[in-house]
Amino acid sequence: MNITQEKTGNLTAVVKIKIAPTDYSEKIEKAIKDQAKKAQLPGFRKGMVPAAHIKRMYGKSILVEEINTLLSDSLSNYIAEQKLEILGQPLPLLDNAKDFKWDNTDEFEFDYELGLAPSFDVNISSKDKFTQYVIKADEETLDKRIKSIRRSYGKMSNPEVSEESDVLYASATQVNADGTDVEGGISSTATLRLDLVKDKAIAKTLTGLKKDDEVTIDIKKAFDDVAVVAKALNIPEEDVAAITDQFKVVVKNVNRLEESDLNQEFYDKIFRAGLVTDEAGFKAKITEEVEDIFTQDADRKLSNDIYEQLLSNHKLELPDEFLRRWLKATNEKLSDEELAEGYDDFAKNLKWTLIENKIMKDNNIEIKYEDVVKAAKAKLDAQFKMYSPSPLPEDQLAQYAGQFLQEKENANRMFEEVKALKTFEQIKSVVTLDQKDIDYDKFVALTTG
Incomplete structure (x- = not known):
């Protein structure tokens, strides 16, 4: 041969x-x-x-x-x-x-x-500077989180008058501009979550209502979300687009989830028994939880800044024409238009993968199975905490992680997440990080502006 x-x-x-x-x-x-x-x-x-x-x-x-x-x-x-x-x-x-x-x-x-693949060196040093934001939990954010948790463990009541976080059970009938019913229009029993109403004027209209009170509102404008409107009116999502009329809403009942009392029984439900014994300790734990989320947000911002800067500093050449032919050959359903629209993002991600691999190789960084398991457990633990601050027992978390990683797609995704984490940890150990305190609303404006 x-x-x-x-x-x-x-x-x-x-x-x-x-x-x-x-x-x-x-x-x-x-x-x-x-x-x-x-x-x-x-x-x-x-x-x-x-x-x-x-x-x-x-x-x-x-x-x-x-x-x-x-x-x-x-x-x-x-x-x-x-x-x-x-x-x-x-x-x-x-x-x-x-x-x-x-x-x-x-x-x-x-x-x-x-x-x-191109041959190149990754050039990073302490001369490369990045801002590491430190976000503190403000009182408004803490109050919202505490209220949410207290409501999650509270009890249902039926107050006489609606407030901004209540749920209205009502009849909703599609009406013309003159108030008459639309012939063949929608008429259903509606469930209106007032905390999901985005239009402030309509939200104000829906508060202070009692049983049998009647108001006319633009439901599409109120929620500004197809899925929420469909669920509120109990109709298919595809029917929402055709709605152009307002709805006459007649209140049948007001439901309110009362906040749980701040007592030992409540603390023991959401934390390990005896871990929190008073309101100050409760607020401290919630502050810790919120600031942990903020830290994750700040880390994502830092990682993105590093990603963009290193890509900008390393002008990697790729065999673009070959890669386009390869993408077409291995994806029969990929159209020329889709290839043209998506190739730049594909090439950008490929360049970053090459930089990642080079950093891993140059620094002898290995990814062990226990690293992947640990990452899977952290991911699942964070998901469960979205519904309850009370942590899962370690043996149960390990069992869920094992089941999660049995899916090849999940295992590959977790491997890539660990790889990215180790790469960024290596980069951060070399570059200069300037810490900067920032208010949460300013940070949000920074990342979305």
Whole structure:
């Protein structure tokens, strides 16, 4: 077998693989004999089919299969031996394809195009400076979080007059501008969560209402969310777009989730028994929780700043035309328009992956299975805390993490998250981080503006 490589560009090459009969004849004979031993054909006892008969019937298909296997193995071994860093997968050059007799005497030749990764160094030092924001929990945010938790553990009541966080059960009827019912319009029992009303004027209209009170509102404007409107009116989401009229709302009942009392029973429900014994301790724990979330937000901002800066500093060249052909070859449903629209983002992410891999390699950073398990547990724990601050028992969390990682997609995603975390930790250990205190609302404006 003869394998050669020819550079066709700065980051592209063609590998030529020539296979002579001496490279495959022995493999073909063995494959034929193996199949003869297992074949069950009319007129022959099992295992007694002559090899010549198998060769006559299946010889060509066996040859094709063995040549494909030989090609795949040879190309993979060559790439590994030559230490070629390729992007995507090798693409067969169909234009160079030759006609073969497939009769066990052919000298085969196949050409594959490779896209090669650029050679580069990651240049980072203490001269690279980034702002690390420190966000403190303000009283308004703390009050909202505390109120939410107290309501989660509270009890339901039916007050006479509605307030801004209540739920109205009402009849909702689609009406014309003159107040008459729309013929064939929507008429349903509605559930209106006032905390989801985005229009302040309408929110004010819906507070202070009693049973049997009647108001007319623009429900689409009130919620400004197709899913919320559909759920409120108990209709399919696809029907929301056609709504142009207002709704007459007649209150049937007002529901309120009363806040739980701040007592020991409440503290023990959401924290480990005895961990919190008074209101000050409760607020301190909630402050810790909120600021932990803020820290995660600040870390994401820092990571994004590092990501953008390093990409800007390292102008990596890619074999773009090869990569476009590879994307089309491996995604049959990908249209030219979709490729054109999405290629820049694909290339940007690929460049960052190359930078990540280089940092990992240069610093001998390894990812162990226990790292992935730890990350999965942290992710699941954070999700459970969205519904309850009370932590899951360690054995139960470990069980959920094991089940979560059994899904290959989840395991791959967690591996990539650990890889990103370790990469950013390495970068942050080298660059200069300037800490800066910032109010939460200003931080939000900074990240969304």
